[in-house]
Amino acid sequence: MSTILLVDDEPQIVEILSSYLQKDGFHVVTAETGNEALELAASLHPDCIILDLMLPDLGGEEICQKIRSHSRVPILMLTAKSGETDRVHGLEIGADDYLVKPFSPRELVARVRAVLRRAGDYQALTDQVTVGDLYLSFGDKRIRKKDGWLELTPNEYRLLTTLCRYPGRTWSREELVAQVLGYDYDGFDRTIDTHVKNLRHKIEDDPKNPVYIKTVYGFGYRFENPGKN
Incomplete structure (x- = not known):
């Protein structure tokens, strides 16, 4: 209960x-x-x-x-x-x-x-991923940046793991709403912009010049691995 x-x-x-x-x-x-x-x-x-x-x-x-x-x-x-x-x-x-x-x-x-x-309901994965200076442990849903563990909200966690599992893929706002907030979410899709903004403040050294979550103007967002060319 x-x-x-x-x-x-x-x-x-x-x-x-x-x-x-x-x-x-x-x-x-x-x-x-x-x-x-x-x-x-x-x-x-x-x-x-x-x-x-x-x-x-x-x-x-x-x-x-x-x-x-x-x-x-x-x-x-x-x-x-x-x-x-x-x-x-x-x-x-x-x-x-x-x-x-x-x-x-x-x-x-x-x-x-x-x-x-x-x-x-977000299915935990058993593997671990290191991207740039981020370490993601899917099994226990923990995210570390350099030497410190991050406190993410459930929506921020789902957003980050959704993006980083498919680096280089461009996601529309509608797709991210479905993945992060659920297909039954009836709010406005710009809500995802707020979650991206909050997440950038936690994972980026300079949120105004992000290296991980890139904006695809007029469409949505893309996750990039700064350690790869």
């Missing part, structure tokens, strides 16, 4: 969402404040966090950044902000998905299942 940490300070929303999630087989733990959410996230290690952006003490964005600094747990943000800029910002700070209020509780349950599936 997967544990869901539901963070929202509106009792009616918490009651309704908890009911739907529990009926779908999830164990639900709730928090009304940001500080409580951080404590529960650290102690319970939930399988997914549903995080409202508007909380009485800490903002949801700050909470997301704090959690993402040490954990790759899938985070689904809830917000009343519907603009593309707001959605992109939420993804940039580490959210895995974004749901705008008002929404159907059934849709939320489906989104939770989707992020859990994307986090858990």
